[in-house]
Amino acid sequence: MTTPLLESQFSLDDFMAAEQRKDLLRFSTAGSVDDGKSTLIGRLLYDTRSVYEDQVRSIEGKGTTAPGQLDFALLTDGLRAEREQGITIDVAYRYFSTSRRKFIIADTPGHEQYTRNMATGSSTADATIVLIDARKGVLPQSRRHAYIASLLGVRHLLVAVNKMDLVDYSRERFLAIQSDFTTLLDQIAADTGNPVQPHFLPVSALLGDNVVHRSASMPWYTGPSLIELLESLPASRHDAAAPLRFAVQRVLRPDASFRGFAGQVASGSIRPGDPITALPSGRTARVARIATFDGDLDLAHAPLSVTLVLDREIDISRGDLLVSTSSPATITTDLEASLVWMDAHDLVPGRRYLLKHSSHIVPAAVTALDHRVLLENDSHHQTLDHIPAATLSLNQIGVASLRLLRPIAVDRYRDHRLTGSFILIDPATNSTVAAGIVRSAQPIPASLAAHLATAHSGPVSARERFLRWGHRGAILSLTGPTSIADRVERALFHDGRVTLRLSAPESASAAVPDAAHETAASTLAAHAASAGLLVLLHTETDSDSLTVSVANHSLTIAQEDSLTRRLETLLTDAGLLHRPGQNEYEI
Amino acid sequence: MTTVTTDSHAPSAALPSQADTLQLSHLRQLEAESIHILREVASEFERPVMLYSIGKDSAVMLRLAQKAFYPAPIPFPLLHIDTGFKFREMLDFRDRMARQVGAELLVWRNEPAIAAGANPIALDTKRCCGLLKTQALLDGLRHYNFDAAFGGARRDEEKSRAKERIYSFRDNAGQWDPKNQRPELWNLYNARIHPGESIRVFPLSNWTEMDVWQYIHLENIPVVDLYFARERPMYVRGDALLPTEQSFVALPGETPQMVRCRLRSLGCSPCTGAIRSDAATIPDIIAELISFRSSERANRVIDHDQEGSMELKKREGYF
Numbered sequence: 001m002t003t004p005l006l007e008s009q010f011s012l013d014d015f016m017a018a019e020q021r022k023d024l025l026r027f028s029t030a031g032s033v034d035d036g037k038s039t040l041i042g043r044l045l046y047d048t049r050s051v052y053e054d055q056v057r058s059i060e061g062k063g064t065t066a067p068g069q070l071d072f073a074l075l076t077d078g079l080r081a082e083r084e085q086g087i088t089i090d091v092a093y094r095y096f097s098t099s100r101r102k103f104i105i106a107d108t109p110g111h112e113q114y115t116r117n118m119a120t121g122s123s124t125a126d127a128t129i130v131l132i133d134a135r136k137g138v139l140p141q142s143r144r145h146a147y148i149a150s151l152l153g154v155r156h157l158l159v160a161v162n163k164m165d166l167v168d169y170s171r172e173r174f175l176a177i178q179s180d181f182t183t184l185l186d187q188i189a190a191d192t193g194n195p196v197q198p199h200f201l202p203v204s205a206l207l208g209d210n211v212v213h214r215s216a217s218m219p220w221y222t223g224p225s226l227i228e229l230l231e232s233l234p235a236s237r238h239d240a241a242a243p244l245r246f247a248v249q250r251v252l253r254p255d256a257s258f259r260g261f262a263g264q265v266a267s268g269s270i271r272p273g274d275p276i277t278a279l280p281s282g283r284t285a286r287v288a289r290i291a292t293f294d295g296d297l298d299l300a301h302a303p304l305s306v307t308l309v310l311d312r313e314i315d316i317s318r319g320d321l322l323v324s325t326s327s328p329a330t331i332t333t334d335l336e337a338s339l340v341w342m343d344a345h346d347l348v349p350g351r352r353y354l355l356k357h358s359s360h361i362v363p364a365a366v367t368a369l370d371h372r373v374l375l376e377n378d379s380h381h382q383t384l385d386h387i388p389a390a391t392l393s394l395n396q397i398g399v400a401s402l403r404l405l406r407p408i409a410v411d412r413y414r415d416h417r418l419t420g421s422f423i424l425i426d427p428a429t430n431s432t433v434a435a436g437i438v439r440s441a442q443p444i445p446a447s448l449a450a451h452l453a454t455a456h457s458g459p460v461s462a463r464e465r466f467l468r469w470g471h472r473g474a475i476l477s478l479t480g481p482t483s484i485a486d487r488v489e490r491a492l493f494h495d496g497r498v499t500l501r502l503s504a505p506e507s508a509s510a511a512v513p514d515a516a517h518e519t520a521a522s523t524l525a526a527h528a529a530s531a532g533l534l535v536l537l538h539t540e541t542d543s544d545s546l547t548v549s550v551a552n553h554s555l556t557i558a559q560e561d562s563l564t565r566r567l568e569t570l571l572t573d574a575g576l577l578h579r580p581g582q583n584e585y586e587i
Numbered sequence: 588m589t590t591v592t593t594d595s596h597a598p599s600a601a602l603p604s605q606a607d608t609l610q611l612s613h614l615r616q617l618e619a620e621s622i623h624i625l626r627e628v629a630s631e632f633e634r635p636v637m638l639y640s641i642g643k644d645s646a647v648m649l650r651l652a653q654k655a656f657y658p659a660p661i662p663f664p665l666l667h668i669d670t671g672f673k674f675r676e677m678l679d680f681r682d683r684m685a686r687q688v689g690a691e692l693l694v695w696r697n698e699p700a701i702a703a704g705a706n707p708i709a710l711d712t713k714r715c716c717g718l719l720k721t722q723a724l725l726d727g728l729r730h731y732n733f734d735a736a737f738g739g740a741r742r743d744e745e746k747s748r749a750k751e752r753i754y755s756f757r758d759n760a761g762q763w764d765p766k767n768q769r770p771e772l773w774n775l776y777n778a779r780i781h782p783g784e785s786i787r788v789f790p791l792s793n794w795t796e797m798d799v800w801q802y803i804h805l806e807n808i809p810v811v812d813l814y815f816a817r818e819r820p821m822y823v824r825g826d827a828l829l830p831t832e833q834s835f836v837a838l839p840g841e842t843p844q845m846v847r848c849r850l851r852s853l854g855c856s857p858c859t860g861a862i863r864s865d866a867a868t869i870p871d872i873i874a875e876l877i878s879f880r881s882s883e884r885a886n887r888v889i890d891h892d893q894e895g896s897m898e899l900k901k902r903e904g905y906f
Contacts, residue, residue, distance in 0.1 A: 012870035012873060015873070016801065016804070016805075016873075019612075019614075019801060020612045020614070021612070022612065023610050023612065023613060023616075024613040024616050090750045090765065090766075091750065092750045093749055093792070094743075094749065095793070102798075116770050117770070120770045120772050123773045124773060249623070249627060249630055250629065250630045250656075252656060252658070252659045254658050262626055262656070264622070264623045264774075291658065292657065294654075303611065303616060303620070304611070304619050305618075305619040305623050305654075305655070342770050356777065357775075359627070418773060418774065421772070421773045421775065423775045425779055427779075430777070430779040430780060431769065431777075432769045432771075435770070435772045
């Protein structure tokens with residue numbers, strides 16, 4: 001095959017040098033079924049010559065457009081079910097490149113029931129394109145898209161007012177939509193705390209106006225085309241002066257002479273000689289080497305994946321966060337977070353979920369739901385109103401308090417996207433049930449943090465205790481008379497369980513809740529449980545039976561009941577007893 | 588893929604000065620992301636394995652694995668699914684590379700099907716792939732009890748792959764359910780599975796064919812010589828160039844001719860056509876790629892035998 005490029009004086013070196021200057025911009029798209037989103041993406045790929053001839057041939061003469069017109073939507077609707085139903089089901093990723101930039105598109109469906117996919121696409125995006133049908137104006141789904149983009153911390157919102165050809169390219173129509181949407185964005189920023197920068201464009205995806213090429217039909221619009229805007233937006237630049245965040249993924253120990261901590265720089269930068277603090281232990285050291293396959297580095301910055309060697313032996317393992325000593329993250333067991341619920345089973349407050357944050361997993365429970373954000377209109381409320389909620393269902397978003405069984409080091413999402421985000425996993429189904437966005441974290445009191453630092457650096461791990469004692473650590477809530485609680489403690493001891501009895505903090509019914517005692521008791525309980533002990537957290541009542549509950553299992557014991565068998569069943573059901581082949585992360 | 592220049596006068600937002608930002612090229616960003624994925628999998632699964640198919644994508648994946656764990660060795664074995672129809676050159680190259688990087692190499696073949704004479708002409712390509720690739724892969728993974736398997740597939744290859752997760756959950760029959768995939772946000776991957784289930788992991792998800800060749804060039808990564816244009820004996824049928832491997836069934840009177848050609852992607856010899864090309868070096872290949880007007884899998888017979896053919900294969904357990 002001969003090609004013009006091979007015949008001409010193609011210089012690979014020049015080409016490669018230009019390629020090396022290209023950066024990467026990730027953007028997501030959102031739109032409703034008929035907004036023409038797939039058409040817009042197809043048009044973008046076609047007009048930047050990013051689709052191959054065989055792919056174009058495969059859609060010629062198909063689809064729903066007029067004869068001779070390509071149905072660009074067919075370039076992106078990938079799955080059989082989608083082609084059969086004419087809709088987009090799931091997040092699809094597309095790639096294209098211009099002479100300035102490489103682009104990754106997360107193309108997400110706009111149906112109401114697919115909020116979770118929009119959140120997924122937005123989670124890594126620098127920019128989001130929101131499509132608005134010029135004939136319909138700002139609809140509830142446009143509000144929803146803008147809200148999710150803002151919640152997920154997308155910085156630039158490209159508002160493409162589409163189908164301008166169907167409103168006679170009306171400038172008045174465009175300006176009216178722009179005005180409506182600007183008001184909306186102010187409301188959204190007030191709710192999420194994440195302002196987004198809007199950019200408005202009048203387009204016709206079908207005819208190509210202002211997608212790649214400027215439109216001749218709208219001389220009143222003098223701004224950039226969509227692709228020009230995408231090429232000029234600031235990409236996810238990494239601020240070298242930002243505080244270091246480096247989650248340890250793996251300890252590399254090929255021989256006795258090398259011990260390195262492998263991970264990716266999530267934020268900031270680091271040089272040999274810099275001091276770091278390992279969280280949650282609080283131990284400090286200096287960086288001795290930044291090791292890579294291609295030789296040691298003088299500087300590593302986000303988002304490089306490297307291996308750090310420290311100047312002294314401190315106890316660090318997978319899941320620890322290495323941070324700038326001068327600007328550490330918050331160590332906490334209590335979070336307030338926005339949750340995007342992504343599972344068909346509703347949120348169960350109080351139930352144990354697994355929280356995955358950076359490179360570790362911690363058991364956690366939702367202790368309270370502050371509100372739900374209404375994503376659709378109903379007869380009494382507006383879209384984005386806050387309403388009280390007892391649970392969250394699939395595709396709902398709310399603000400919740402979470403309590404973690406072990407302390408982790410976090411940041412607010414608005415400050416650090418990667419150390420301020422988490423997912424919740426259902427330990428029974430293993431489904432990813434929620435995406436979490438940290439709004440605030442209550443720091444563990446300094447005295448306890450110091451205590452944890454020493455306790456955590458001890459040589460005996462919870463896993464070793466688990467293997468010796470045959471049970472994991474957990475908090476068992478005992479509610480009932482002291483006499484039965486005493487029998488429970490005695491029965492567990494008799495069976496060789498290692499327990500610690502604590503009296504539960506004063507309940508909310510007390511006139512003045514003792515906040516300090518509550519935090520101290522719950523932190524101590526969480527810590528002992530994470531070390532491998534069964535903590536018996538007793539709330540005394542004068543009823544004639546006692547309820548023992550752990551995670552989402554419970555047991556009621558009357559005065560004369562025999563205990564051993566029933567306690568064993570409870571511990572088994574709650575997954576606390578050793579059985580072969582268990583996953584070590586479920587501590 | 589093709590590049591396009593636009594005459595941009597876009598009013599860009601104020602850019603931070605160069606001094607306080609550090610920008611990595613897109614290739615280094617992709618590399619860092621892939622290494623993060625490799626390390627997560629090696630740390631969260633009990634028995635991961637890397638599917639090594641000998642092609643350019645596997646070559647890149649293998650280099651990334653060396654980088655991810657340096658100076659420690661790659662902490663998982665390589666597995667090659669051998670259909671019995673791979674080019675001789677590929678097998679020699681495979682053994683050499685495994686020795687060079689010091690990785691354990693496992694080879695799995697569906698021996699009963701191979702002994703029974705499974706081939707794409709007798710069976711049609713769909714059933715042949717089903718037995719020699721998909722079934723062999725599922726058997727191999729089960730035999731060794733692997734719970735995670737890296738594959739070199741990229742989302743830009745094919746429509747159904749565009750919807751694939753980085754961690755692709757497979758049920759205990761190895762099947763993919765495109766309507767019921769786990770949401771994947773930020774860089775947080777859900778590695779939890781029940782016994783018998785597994786995860787296919789695609790660390791090159793966000794790479795394009797151009798990215799792969801550029802990286803091979805920059806990193807000086809060895810690839811099989813079949814990718815480079817040479818004079819090779821080929822059966823010429825219309826536009827198709829069919830390699831003269833031992834398995835080829837010639838038509839009566841058909842004889843091979845010497846053609847300057849190369850393979851754009853490496854598959855089984857009966858189902859992988861060559862293309863006429865003068866691209867004898869990696870720079871030539873990159874230059875050729877810029878001018879290409881058809882996708883890399885266009886020469887794979889197996890993707891075209893039915894609408895949505897790749898998706899159907901993936902649902903059954905194919906990569």
